[in-house]
Amino acid sequence: MAALDRSLISRLPLFQGLTPDEQGEILRDARSSRYAKETAIFAQEAEAHS
Numbered sequence: 001m002a003a004l005d006r007s008l009i010s011r012l013p014l015f016q017g018l019t020p021d022e023q024g025e026i027l028r029d030a031r032s033s034r035y036a037k038e039t040a041i042f043a044q045e046a047e048a049h050s
Helices: 020-029
Strands: none
Touching: none
């Protein structure tokens, strides 16, 4: 799987304080997924799975 581009997160406030290396570390484990409209991605209070 191709690595995600750092520009996807670099301007988001949550990630702006991170160095490029730290952002890269996050992106190494990141995955891009597409979901059909109206698809539930997660449910409130449901157990999390990664």
